[in-house]
Amino acid sequence: MTRLSVNINKIATLRNARGGNIPDVLKAAVDCQRFGAEGITVHPRPDERHIRYQDVRDIRPIITTEFNIEGYPSESFIELVLSVVPHQVTLVPDPPDALTSNTGWDTITNKDFLRKIIARFQEHGIRTSIFVNPEPEMIKHAADTGTNRVELYTEPYASNFPNNPEKAIEPFVKAAIAAKEVGLGLNAGHDLNLDNLNYFAKNIPNLLEVSIGHALISDALYFGLENTIQMYLRKLRF
Numbered sequence: 421m422t423r424l425s426v427n428i429n430k431i432a433t434l435r436n437a438r439g440g441n442i443p444d445v446l447k448a449a450v451d452c453q454r455f456g457a458e459g460i461t462v463h464p465r466p467d468e469r470h471i472r473y474q475d476v477r478d479i480r481p482i483i484t485t486e487f488n489i490e491g492y493p494s495e496s497f498i499e500l501v502l503s504v505v506p507h508q509v510t511l512v513p514d515p516p517d518a519l520t521s522n523t524g525w526d527t528i529t530n531k532d533f534l535r536k537i538i539a540r541f542q543e544h545g546i547r548t549s550i551f552v553n554p555e556p557e558m559i560k561h562a563a564d565t566g567t568n569r570v571e572l573y574t575e576p577y578a579s580n581f582p583n584n585p586e587k588a589i590e591p592f593v594k595a596a597i598a599a600k601e602v603g604l605g606l607n608a609g610h611d612l613n614l615d616n617l618n619y620f621a622k623n624i625p626n627l628l629e630v631s632i633g634h635a636l637i638s639d640a641l642y643f644g645l646e647n648t649i650q651m652y653l654r655k656l657r658f
């Protein structure tokens with residue numbers, strides 16, 4: 421079964437547009453869970469333009485579902501994660517000024533860096549995942565870092581899906597097979613949506629989790645948050 425983790429960054433972006441506390445990010449985290457989300461994902465960035473470090477601390481004790489913190493492993497991010505102790509941390513190679521995540525790790529050149537950080541998180545009982553492009557070579561080297569899982573960066577799938585779904589999914593199937601061969605658990609995310617999710621989940625073997633934010637929160641404007649989460653869940657249950 422593929423779990424749906426809802427990324428609530430965009431709810432925080434909306435709140436931050438005005439200051440104040442509307443919409444209430446903590447309430448949204450609890451409500452996403454109540455509406456069926458099987459995980460909550462947050463991606464704090466250094467400028468805190470969406471989810472803030474304090475939000476991350478406040479969410480941990482009020483949710484019971486899986487908590488996944490994504491981000492670049494700067495010292496302040498590492499400190500945050502070690503103080504919060506989520507179920508999973510996903511390491512993403514975002515530079516501080518990145519608009520959004522736009523590539524996976526080069527797991528060859530960053531192998532020693534990642535290995536040390538991953539060991540620190542795992543010593544605290546935190547499962548690790550690292551964000552990778554769908555390249556079997558990068559996935560094989562990811563296994564040498566000691567990580568538990570990889571998260572496939574799905575933007576290229578999402579942008580190619582409307583023109584040619586078979587071609588769009590091809591590298592992701594190969595990547596999933598490579599992950600299984602080296603014993604890594606498999607997550608995926610970025611730009612997954614109501615149109616492309618079902619085809620992805622049906623075709624990718626051993627997909628443990630998808631994290632979805634931008635499209636899901638946007639769909640919630642039209643369909644409501646509860647209904648939208650249920651619509652996404654139905655795309656994963658077949």
Ligand SMILES: CC(=O)[C@@H](O)[C@H](O)COP(=O)(O)O
Pocket residue numbers: 427429430463470490512519520521551609610633634
């Ligand atoms: C790693 C990844 O793909 C997501 O965490 C994404 O970067 C979050 O989306 P925002 O850019 O909307 O914060």
Ligand SMILES: NCC(=O)COP(=O)(O)O
Pocket residue numbers: 427461490571608609610611612631632633634635636
């Ligand atoms: N890890 C991907 C994620 O959390 C959400 O990405 P997106 O759906 O906002 O593109």
